[in-house]
Amino acid sequence: MTDLEDRLRRDLKELSERAQPGSIRPLRVPSARKAPRMRRWLAPVAATVAVLGVIAGVSLAGPQGGQYAGDRPAAVAGLAGPRPPYYVTVFQRYAGAHGQIITIAAVHDSATGAALTTVRIPTLMSQGGTQGPSITAAGDDRTFVITELGQTGTRNLARFFLLRVTEHGRAASLTRLPITVPGNLSVDDVALSPDGSRLAITVQSCRGAGCQHSGIRVVALASGAATTWLTPANGAPFNVSWVGDAKVAFLWQSGARASPPTQRTGYRVLNIDAPGRNLLAARAISSPRAEPSGYIPLALVTLDGNVVITSTVQNDHQWYGRDTVVAEFVELSARTGKLLGVLDTATKKYVAPGDNGAGLLDQECNVVSLGRTGVHVLVQCFGLGFGRLDGSRFTPLPGFPSPSSSGINGQDAAAW
């Protein structure tokens, strides 16, 4: 064993010993769920809650407690609009004898999935990247911004690249944008405005063990001029997207277990033309129901601000071998939260090889990118794979994850 392996073993052991038997909270008894949402098989199990306190999560029953409206047409289906001609995926892979990490953007034909061209993106991994690259699209079907994140010492690094795809998608040009984010701010999510003129970036100011502020920074691509909406509240914004060219939707995730009403977790819309720079002055809109773990699924808001498109996953046993998992992509009213339509449903009976099915637990369904009309959505889901939803019709597409991806940071990115 090398010195490094010895040191690694020793340091990890010492790090872990911050947890001592006497310092750990006992398993807590979770709060009981409302009876109508409990499944029949859980009723007898509930009797053991007081014993082990282990019945916290019942699978989602849908955003309205299972009151789906059947096969209603998609709420936005009446909005005719062309499908974006291209989708772009970004992934990382190892290359060369020394296993250097490189980042690639691949332009695909959204009708056939065929890869049309690839572009290599300068990577920050050599400087310590902890997140994969991300990509966001403008509404012109040709303009994309790719973000690379890294870290050097305690300073955060963020680089932004403008990718322009030519008319036939056979070539693309890459330009580094003159956008800087102060090194004391860490970047989480980035979204390009539909007109391609501004970038919304979720940021946090962190020092030492915690963060002091979080917010959204809107930067003009042409000038680099930035305006920031901040809050010292315990929480952070993420899942940022644009609602038209003057409003930004984001998920405010409260970091406090009992947060005041003004800081509760949920999606909000920030009017960037309105006066004031308080992030939490943003208007709350309806949010997808949180999973038992508290995780709120990704959601995108149509450009008119009226419809929230999101996913639900319902897993009866969440266990290997004999799971039946139902995933749905749904439309909710942004104003009332009412279910407007079910875009697609995937049911998967999951049989895990071997005797360990915990891999299933890491699977999710997500809305990946929304075309400008709201009719066409890129989605990714364990039961469906990756593909496009045109209204309520799903078509699988290749390239996500890329067969060339090394899965270095867990997940590729895609947008159209």
Place this chain on the structure above:
Amino acid sequence: MLPGIPDEAAGRSDRTGLAGPDRGDAVVAVTDLFRDHHIELVRLALIMVGDLATAEDVVQDAFERLHRGWHNLRQPSSGLAYLRSCVLNGCRSVHRRAAVARKLGPRLAGPQEEGCPGGASAADDRGEMAAALRVLPRRQREVLVLRYYADLDVAQIATTLRITPSAVRSSNSRGLAALARALRED
């Protein structure tokens, strides 16, 4: 009494109202796993997420899942492997929600920790190691922690992470190389 589990937990199969003969076994088996491995799993989660409260939550969720699905377990002996996978999956979810995780504390235990045995220099070393681990790609970090903290062999790591043994070996060697570079740079 086991930490966190009331006395009546053990062997309460006749009074739980659960259907099926294996329900009582589930309570006993989960109780045994809790007694024998709870602290070890919290420590594994602590290394991955750096925050004790979050680590405890992740492990609690793992035990919940185990109990819920116990009757489907084909080999009761694989309960610990399942728990490990659940804990790592839970830690990945924490990282996905990194915005909040950072708000609450560092992702991996850092040099700010208080009351560490061994004095300042040892704490600095551990902080340096934590920082170096933090910038590794997720898979490399998980493989190194399972190999050098949990003492799992290649096959066990492959089962836990649901990847091939060759992927374990390459992640291990690449992770060690990257770690060596990072520690030299510091």
